[in-house]
Amino acid sequence: MATASFATPRVAPLAERQAALLSSSPASLEPAPAAPLLATPLSASPAARRSSPDSRFWNAALETQSRADWERLKLASLQAHLQHAYFGSPYYRAAWYAAGVHPSQLKTLDDLRRFPFINKKIVRDRQLAAPPLGDLCAVPERDIVYISASSGSTGVPTASPFTQQDFDDWIDYEARQFWSSGLRPEDRYAHSLNFSLFVGGPCVLGAQKLGALSIHAGTLPSERLLTVLRQFSVTAIWTTPSYAWYLGETAIKQGIDPARDLSVRRIFVAGEPGGSIPETRQRIEALWGASVYDYYGLSDIFGSCAGMCEEKNGLHWAEDHIHVEVLDPESGEPVAEGERGEMVLTTLKKSARPMIRFRTGDIVSVTTEPCACGRTSMRLLGVHGRLDDMLIIKGVNIFPSDVESIARKDKQLTGEYKLIVRRVAHLDELTVQIERVSADASVDAELAGRFAHHLKSVTGVSAKIEVLPPDTLPRETHKAKRVDDQRNNVWGK
Numbered sequence: 001m002a003t004a005s006f007a008t009p010r011v012a013p014l015a016e017r018q019a020a021l022l023s024s025s026p027a028s029l030e031p032a033p034a035a036p037l038l039a040t041p042l043s044a045s046p047a048a049r050r051s052s053p054d055s056r057f058w059n060a061a062l063e064t065q066s067r068a069d070w071e072r073l074k075l076a077s078l079q080a081h082l083q084h085a086y087f088g089s090p091y092y093r094a095a096w097y098a099a100g101v102h103p104s105q106l107k108t109l110d111d112l113r114r115f116p117f118i119n120k121k122i123v124r125d126r127q128l129a130a131p132p133l134g135d136l137c138a139v140p141e142r143d144i145v146y147i148s149a150s151s152g153s154t155g156v157p158t159a160s161p162f163t164q165q166d167f168d169d170w171i172d173y174e175a176r177q178f179w180s181s182g183l184r185p186e187d188r189y190a191h192s193l194n195f196s197l198f199v200g201g202p203c204v205l206g207a208q209k210l211g212a213l214s215i216h217a218g219t220l221p222s223e224r225l226l227t228v229l230r231q232f233s234v235t236a237i238w239t240t241p242s243y244a245w246y247l248g249e250t251a252i253k254q255g256i257d258p259a260r261d262l263s264v265r266r267i268f269v270a271g272e273p274g275g276s277i278p279e280t281r282q283r284i285e286a287l288w289g290a291s292v293y294d295y296y297g298l299s300d301i302f303g304s305c306a307g308m309c310e311e312k313n314g315l316h317w318a319e320d321h322i323h324v325e326v327l328d329p330e331s332g333e334p335v336a337e338g339e340r341g342e343m344v345l346t347t348l349k350k351s352a353r354p355m356i357r358f359r360t361g362d363i364v365s366v367t368t369e370p371c372a373c374g375r376t377s378m379r380l381l382g383v384h385g386r387l388d389d390m391l392i393i394k395g396v397n398i399f400p401s402d403v404e405s406i407a408r409k410d411k412q413l414t415g416e417y418k419l420i421v422r423r424v425a426h427l428d429e430l431t432v433q434i435e436r437v438s439a440d441a442s443v444d445a446e447l448a449g450r451f452a453h454h455l456k457s458v459t460g461v462s463a464k465i466e467v468l469p470p471d472t473l474p475r476e477t478h479k480a481k482r483v484d485d486q487r488n489n490v491w492g493k
C-alpha cells in the first residue's frame with residue numbers, strides 16, 4: 001500500500017539542477033537520494049549535514065584517504081600548530097628554548113620526539129601560575145568561548161579551553177564519529193552523560209549536527225531516564241559501560257525488558273575500559289538487544305577522540321585533530337605497532353591551548369591496518385587501563401580490565417567484581433570478590449576454583465577468590481571504582 005509520498009525521490013527545482021550541471025562537480029551529477037521515511041524531517045537544514053542519509057561516510061575524502069596522505073596532512077598541520085604554540089604560549093616558548101628545540105626543526109613526524117613531554121601536573125601548575133587558564137594557552141582569553149573542567153585527584157579543577165573554531169571542529173568530529181557508528185538523522189538520541197563542566201556534555205551537539213532528534217537527558221535518575229527512553233521510543237543513548245549495565249538491571253527489576261520493551265538499538269559508551277572488553281560489550285548487548293560502541297575521550301585534549309565504527313574492530317582515531325605516540329612508559333621509546341604502551345597525544349589544530357606531547361597515563365595499543373568499513377584512520381585496539389590503575393602484584397602487572405573479562409565471561413557470575421590488595425607478612429595478597437547469579441551457595445567452591453584458574457592462566461597471578469551472593473557489591477552508577485589497594489594505607493582501614 002505504498003503511497004507516492006514515501007517513495008518519491010526529492011527532485012531539485014529546474015534552476016537548481018541547471019546550476020549543478022554548470023558547476024559540473026561529479027558528485028552533483030549523481031541522482032538525488034531517496035527521501036527518508038519521514039518526508040519532512042524535523043532537522044531539514046541542508047547546512048547541518050555533510051552527507052546524504054545513504055552515504056557510508058561523513059567526509060569520505062578525508063576518512064578514506066591513503067596512509068601516506070594522512071601522514072602528509074598531519075605533518076603540515078603539526079608544523080603550523082607548533083609555530084602557533086611557540087609564538088602564542090609563553091610556556092612552550094620557554095620550555096622548548098630550555099630543551100634546545102624550535103618548531104622550524106620539525107621536518108618529519110618523528111622529529112616531534114625531540115620536543116619535551118607535558119603532563120597533567122604541568123597543566124595544573126601552569127594554570128595556578130598564570131590564572132585562570134594558564135600559559136599553555138596560545139590565544140588571548142577574549143578568543144575563548146568555552147571551557148570544560150575536570151577535577152582530578154587533587155581537587156584543583158583543570159580547564160580545557162576552546163575557541164569558536166576549536167568548538168566547531170570538535171562538534172563536526174563528533175558528528176563524524178556518530179555517523180561512523182551508524183547514527184542517522186532518523187534516530188532519536190538521549191545523551192545521558194553529565195553536563196556539569198564535563199567535556200562529554202556538548203558532544204550531544206554532534207548528534208544534532210548530524211540531524212538526529214537529540215534529548216539532553218544528562219544524569220537523570222534511572223527511573224526517569226527509563227521513562228524518557230520509553231516515552232520517546234529513544235533509539236540510541238550514550239553513557240558509561242557500568243551505567244548501561246546498571247540501567248538495564250534497574251529496568252528488569254521494574255518489569256521492563258530492555259531488549260523487548262525499549263527501542264534502544266545503539267549504545268555508545270566511554271569513560272571506562274569496559275567498552276573495549278568484548279565480554280563486557282556482549283553482555284550489555286544481550287541485556288539491551290542493542291549494539292554497543294566504545295568511544296574514547298580525554299577532557300584535557302578534546303571531547304571524544306576515537307570511536308568504534310559498525311565493524312567494532314577497534315576505535316577510529318580523530319587523526320586529523322590529534323597525533324598519537326605509543327611509548328614504553330619507562331624508556332620513552334616507541335613500541336611496535338600493536339604492542340601495549342603509554343599513549344602520548346599532540347593536538348594538531350586546537351588553537352586555544354595546544355597540547356604538545358601530553359602523557360595520558362593510558363595504556364593502549366593501536367593499528368594503522370585498513371578497516372573493513374573503508375576508513376583508513378589509525379585505530380585504538382584497546383585502552384587496557386591507566387598507569388594509575390595498574391596493580392603490581394608480586395612483580396606482575398595486572399589491570400582491572402584483565403579481571404573484568406574473566407568475570408564477564410562466566411554466565412554463572414553477575415559480572416560485578418572488586419579487587420582488594422593487602423600486604424600480609426611483607427607479601428602482596430590479592431583478593432578478588434565476585435558475585436554469583438544464583439542464591440545457591442553450594443556452587444561457590446566450584447565458581448571460585450574456576451575463576452582462580454582462569455585468572456592465573458590470563459595474568460599469571462594467584463588470588464584468593466571470594467564468591468558473594470547476588471547484589472552484594474555496590475553498583476557504581478558512573479565511573480566504577482573496582483580497586484581497593486590497602487598496601488600504602490597507613491591508617492589501617
Ligand SMILES: [Zn+2]
Binds near residue numbers: 316371372374
Ligand atoms: Zn572501521
